[in-house]
Amino acid sequence: MDVERSLQATPFTIDIPDAAIADLRRRLADTRWPDSVPGRGWSDGGDLDYLADICRYWQDGFDWRAAEAKLNALPQFKARIDDLDIHFVHVRGKGPNPRPLLLAHGWPSAFCEFADLIPMLTDPAAHGGDPACSFDVIAPSMPGYGFSSAPRSGGMNSSAVAALWVRLMRDVLGYSRFFAHGGDIGAHVVNALGRHHTAHVAAIHTMAAPTPADTPDLSPAEAEWLDYVKDWERDEGGYWHLQRTKPQSAAVGLNDSPAGLAAWVLEKWRSWSECGGDLDTILSRDTLLTLVSVYWFTGTIGSSMRMYFENATTRSPSNVGIDIPARLFLTLEKVDLCPSEYARRSFNDLSYGVTARGGHFLAAEEPRLLVDDIHRFLAPLPLD
Numbered sequence: 001m002d003v004e005r006s007l008q009a010t011p012f013t014i015d016i017p018d019a020a021i022a023d024l025r026r027r028l029a030d031t032r033w034p035d036s037v038p039g040r041g042w043s044d045g046g047d048l049d050y051l052a053d054i055c056r057y058w059q060d061g062f063d064w065r066a067a068e069a070k071l072n073a074l075p076q077f078k079a080r081i082d083d084l085d086i087h088f089v090h091v092r093g094k095g096p097n098p099r100p101l102l103l104a105h106g107w108p109s110a111f112c113e114f115a116d117l118i119p120m121l122t123d124p125a126a127h128g129g130d131p132a133c134s135f136d137v138i139a140p141s142m143p144g145y146g147f148s149s150a151p152r153s154g155g156m157n158s159s160a161v162a163a164l165w166v167r168l169m170r171d172v173l174g175y176s177r178f179f180a181h182g183g184d185i186g187a188h189v190v191n192a193l194g195r196h197h198t199a200h201v202a203a204i205h206t207m208a209a210p211t212p213a214d215t216p217d218l219s220p221a222e223a224e225w226l227d228y229v230k231d232w233e234r235d236e237g238g239y240w241h242l243q244r245t246k247p248q249s250a251a252v253g254l255n256d257s258p259a260g261l262a263a264w265v266l267e268k269w270r271s272w273s274e275c276g277g278d279l280d281t282i283l284s285r286d287t288l289l290t291l292v293s294v295y296w297f298t299g300t301i302g303s304s305m306r307m308y309f310e311n312a313t314t315r316s317p318s319n320v321g322i323d324i325p326a327r328l329f330l331t332l333e334k335v336d337l338c339p340s341e342y343a344r345r346s347f348n349d350l351s352y353g354v355t356a357r358g359g360h361f362l363a364a365e366e367p368r369l370l371v372d373d374i375h376r377f378l379a380p381l382p383l384d
Contacts, residue, residue, distance in 0.1 A: 003170055003174050003175070003176040005171060005172060005173070005174045006171045007079055007080065007081060007167070007171045007172045008079065008080075008172070009077040009078065009079040009088075009090075009172050009173070010077060010078055010079075011075075011076070011077055012076045012077050012078045012087060012147065013072055013076065014068050014071055014072055014076070014147070015068075016064065016068065016297045020297055021064055024058075024059075024258055024293075024296060024297075025059050025060075027257065027258050027259075028055050028056075028058055028059035028258055028259060029059060031055060031257070031258075031259040033048060033052065033259070034048070036048045042267070042270065042271075042277070045263070045267060046263035046264075046266070046267045051259065051262060051263050051266070054262065054266070054285055054288070054289070055258070055259050055262060057285055057289070058258070058262070058289050058292075058293075062285070062286065062289045062293075063286075064293055066286075067286060067289070067290040067293065070115065070290075071112055071115065071290070074089045074091060074115065074118065075089065075090055075091055076088070076089050076090075076147075077089075077090055078147070079168065079172045081164060081167050081168065081171075081172070083151075083152065084143055084148065084149050084151065084164070085148065085149040086140055086141070086143070086148050086149075086164070086168060087111070087140065087141040087146060087147035087148045088111075088138055088139060088140035088141065088168065089111055089114070089118065089137070089138065089139040089140075090136070090137070090138050090173065091118055091119075091122045091136070091137045092122065092136050093121075093122045093123070093134035093135050093136045093137070094122060094123040094125070094126075094131070094134055095123075095124065095125070095130075095131040095132055095133065095134025096131060096132060096134075097132070097134075098122070098134045098135055098136045099135055099136065099178075099179065099378075099383050100135065100136045100138060100169065100173075100175040100177075100178035100179065100383075101121065101135040101136065101137055101138070101178065101179045101180070101181065101374075101378070102138045102139075102140070102165060102169060102178055102179070102180040102181070103117070103118075103137060103138070103139040103180075103181055103182070103186075103363075104140075104142075104161075104165070104180060104181065104182030104183075104186030104187070104189045104190050105139070105141075105142065105145070105182075105183070105184075105186050105363075106182070106183050106184020106185045106186040106187065107145075107184055107185050107304055107305070107307070107308075108264070108265040108268055108269070108291075108295070108301075108304065109183075109184065109186075109291065109361065110141060110145055110146045110291055110294045110295070111139045111140070111141050111146060112146075112290055112291055112294060113291065113361060113363045113364045114137075114139045114363050116363075116364070116367045117363045117367040117370065117371060118137050118139065120367060120368065120371040121134070121135045121137050121371055121374070122134060122135060122136070122137050124371075124375070127368075127371075129371075129375065130375070130379075132379075133375045133378075133379050135179075136175075138168070138169065138173065138178075140165060140168060142161055142185070142186075142189075142304075142307070143156050143161065143164070143303075144156070144300055144303030144304055144306060144307065145300055145303070145304045146294045146295070146298050146300060147294075147298060150300065150303035150306075151303075154310060154313070154314060155310060155314050156307065156310050157307065157310040157311045157314045157316060158185060158188040158189045158191075158192050158307075158311055158316070159192045159196065159316040159317055160310075160314075161189045161192075161307075162189050162190075162192035162193045162196065162197060163196075163197070165180075165189065165193065166193070166197050166200050166201075169200065170200060175200075176200065177200055177201070177202050177383050177384055178200065178201060178202065178383075179201070179202055179203050179204070179205070179378055179381075179383070180193050180194075180201055180203075180204050180205070181204070181205040181206070181374060182204075182205075182206055182207065183206075183207040183208070183360070183361070183362065183363065184207070184208065184360065185307060185311075187206045187207045187208035188208060188210070188311070190204045190205075190206045191204065191206055191208070191210045191322065191346075192316070192317075194206075194322040194323075194324050194326055195210075195317070195320060195321075195322050196317055198323060198324050201324060202324065202325075202381065202382070202383050202384070203324055203325040203326065203327075203377070203378060203381050204322070204324065204325075204326050204327070205326075205327045205329060205373070205374055205377055205378065206326065206327070206328055206329070207328075207329055207330065207331060207336065207362065208336065209328055209338050209342065209343040209346060209347075210322070210346045211346075212342070212345035212346050213320070213346075215342070215345065219339065219341050219342075221339040221341070221342075222338075222339050222341060222342045225337070225338055225339055225342065228334060228335070229335060232334075232335045236271065236335075239264075239268065240308065243305040243306075243308035243309065244308040244309055244311065244312035244313075245309070245312070247302065247305040247306050247308065247309050248302065248306075250264075250302075250305065251301060251302025251303075251305060251306075252302075254301045254302065255299055255301055255302050258292075258296050261292060261295060261296055261301055262289075262292050264301070265291070265292050265295065265301075266279065266288060266292065269283070269288060269361060272333060272359055272360035272361065273358075273359040273360060273361050273365055274331075274332050274333075274357060274358050274359035274365065275359070282365055283364060283365065287364065321346055321347070321348045322346060322347050322348060322349075323348050323349065324349065325349045325351075325381055326347045326349060326350050326351070327350075327351040327352075327353070327373070327377040328343050328347065328350060328351070328352050328353070329353055329354075329355065329370075329373050329377075330352075330353070330354045330355065331354075331355050331358055331359050331360055331362055332354070332355060332357065332358060332359055333359050333360050336360070337354065340352045351377060353373070355369060355370075355373075356369065357369070358370075
């Protein structure tokens with residue numbers, strides 16, 4: 001499993017300066033809220049009553065130092081790969097034969113989405129599971145997200161990140177073969193690992209199907225679903241169109257206003273999670289604000305959005321099929337529920353399933369459910 005390492009990692013601890021925390025509170029206190037049409041709620045974007053309330057808590061009640069300590073309980077490191085400083089969590093498994101598993105986060109998310117998931121994967125016996133199913137877990141921050149530095153030139157699309165993660169796993173950590181899981185943009189990265197890096201990736205567990213090279217002879221279910229996707233993109237896809245065309249314009253405001261950042265990020269968490277319209281029913285405000293604070297303190301909302309631009313404008317390797325064992329684990333978001341026949345156009349060895357509950361941010365919403373499926377899929381598979 002191990003190979004000779006050619007790059008070094010150094011331990012990393014999150015330590016946000018007191019002055020940055022004070023500046024955040026000042027900016028929140030000075031927020032200039034826009035007007036709204038009474039009764040609209042979330043129908044035309046962020047609900048101002050909710051946002052004003054959670055921003056008051058962010059200013060006066062949220063304890064960043066406690067959130068920072070929780071994150072720092074996870075062993076974190078940085079490694080220099082080419083001209084990028086890559087931040088990652090690396091937790092060794094406690095079972096008899098832990099196998100390496102890379103977790104790839106999406107947008108608007110960060111490594112902290114996996115905070116409750118990681119202990120269940122690394123120490124299953126402590127959580128009612130089989131110790132033989134333990135993993136060494138590696139959860140990197142994508143370039144330009146959180147504590148990983150942002151690329152200073154173009155081209156860092158999903159395929160480029162996949163190649164970067166191979167170097168992290170092989171050259172920094174010494175894993176010649178590994179498994180990978182990802183959701184949202186992280187699923188696109190994981191799909192690229194499965195397509196183009198089969199010498200190193202043994203199997204993938206993904207929460208998004210890649211777009212097939214072509215779609216002849218669509219089934220009725222496929223045609224209906226693709227029509228739904230078009231309607232969804234019309235009604236809900238404004239963020240995607242903006243971020244793939246003009247992300248820098250939005251970045252100026254979002255990087256300057258914590259309230260604006262919260263509105264941009266939390267509206268997506270509400271829309272894409274299975275919360276029945278009320279985020280407070282499934283995730284604590286501390287969890288949500290930890291995520292938003294990571295974006296704020298690192299100033300990376302703009303560079304995170306830029307990945308949409310890179311995916312839209314940078315040519316990727318050819319869209320060939322994925323030949324390694326793959327598990328497509330879909331959430332209850334209808335836009336994710338592509339018919340199995342559509343998914344099988346890209347995966348040549350596919351296990352297909354739909355979660356019993358949970359939405360787009362399943363690692364945070366339903367970590368136990370996701371862990372159980374990862375175990376069921378990967379436990380029988382050989383690494384080599």
